[in-house]
Amino acid sequence: MAVSLVSEAQPQSSQPPPPGAAFPVCVEGATKSFRQGTSKVEAIRNVSLSVASGEFVAIMGASGSGKSTLLHVTAGLTWPDSGQVFVDGADLSTMSDGQLTRFRRRKIGLVFQAFNLIPSLTAEDNITLPLLADGQSAKLEERLQPLLNRLGLTPRRHHRPDALSGGEQQRVAIARALITDPAVVLADEPTGSLDSVSGQNICQLLQELCAEQKRTIVVVTHEPAVARWAKRVVVMKDGQVLTEFPTASFNNPHALAAHYQDIVNA
Ligand SMILES: Nc1ncnc2c1ncn2[C@@H]1O[C@H](COP(=O)(O)OP(=O)(O)O)[C@@H](O)[C@H]1O
Ligand SMILES: [Mg+2]
Numbered sequence: 001m002a003v004s005l006v007s008e009a010q011p012q013s014s015q016p017p018p019p020g021a022a023f024p025v026c027v028e029g030a031t032k033s034f035r036q037g038t039s040k041v042e043a044i045r046n047v048s049l050s051v052a053s054g055e056f057v058a059i060m061g062a063s064g065s066g067k068s069t070l071l072h073v074t075a076g077l078t079w080p081d082s083g084q085v086f087v088d089g090a091d092l093s094t095m096s097d098g099q100l101t102r103f104r105r106r107k108i109g110l111v112f113q114a115f116n117l118i119p120s121l122t123a124e125d126n127i128t129l130p131l132l133a134d135g136q137s138a139k140l141e142e143r144l145q146p147l148l149n150r151l152g153l154t155p156r157r158h159h160r161p162d163a164l165s166g167g168e169q170q171r172v173a174i175a176r177a178l179i180t181d182p183a184v185v186l187a188d189e190p191t192g193s194l195d196s197v198s199g200q201n202i203c204q205l206l207q208e209l210c211a212e213q214k215r216t217i218v219v220v221t222h223e224p225a226v227a228r229w230a231k232r233v234v235v236m237k238d239g240q241v242l243t244e245f246p247t248a249s250f251n252n253p254h255a256l257a258a259h260y261q262d263i264v265n266a
Pocket of ligand 1: 034035036041042043044061062063064065066067068069070
């Protein structure tokens with residue numbers, strides 16, 4: 001999926017920071033509309049989301065419920081029409097485009113369904129790209145090898161994406177997201193292009209990274225089999241947050257799927 005930074009005038013927030021502003025992720029009352037022909041679609045409406053440090057949250061909802069828009073607003077890839085967005089304590093609306101690009105590179109690891117790897121570069125060169133783009137080549141050795149080891153990519157480091165399986169390509173994309181040691185990892189349908197076994201392996205990896213390294217992770221998905229790996233599920237419908245629930249109350253993915261269906265069908 002191609003994501004481009006929409007060049008819009010960013011709203012300068014005159015409101016006081018919300019209570020969760022110091023969290024790694026804090027979206028407060030965000031609304032975003034898109035024009036579709038002659039009509040206007042409210043992709044998200046007055047949505048708030050706070051994610052604590054070291055928390056793994058899944059945002060669930062049917063296609064078109066506003067999940068990607070919320071993720072893009074959180075990442076500063078698109079500006080909300082109203083509302084506030086704080087990442088790692090910083091108000092995104094106070095940044096220029098250049099500051100936001102640098103901030104995103106350092107603080108936000110992005111993972112997409114389509115991997116978005118550069119085909120002509122090896123796995124290793126794809127992974128190190130954000131660090132080099134940020135002028136941090138001195139940190140390359142200390143960061144790269146542990147990541148390759150942890151993600152099981154050491155034997156594949158010199159391969160180009162077309163020589164890697166889908167699961168391996170997504171592990172490269174996750175390593176690329178982690179190489180700058182970001183405050184938060186945002187993933188949009190990260191298992192959407194994978195078979196179910198590879199998809200579950202990626203989910204398990206994200207859960208382990210969250211537990212071992214106290215990573216703050218937000219995963220957008222429409223699949224209960226993915227959401228069950230998170231600690232908390234936020235359910236969206238028609239651009240709004242319907243409710244949220246902890247996954248600990250469900251001892252198997254079928255029970256979680258049934259609970260989710262009950263919520264969206266209510
Ligand atoms: N760039 C865009 N232009 C026009 N409409 C959009 C755009 N992005 C999202 N939408 C609309 O906003 C709604 C929510 O979309 P999205 O956030 O992509 O939902 P989800 O990720 O849950 O499938 C949909 O109706 C979609 O068509
Ligand atoms: Mg989406």
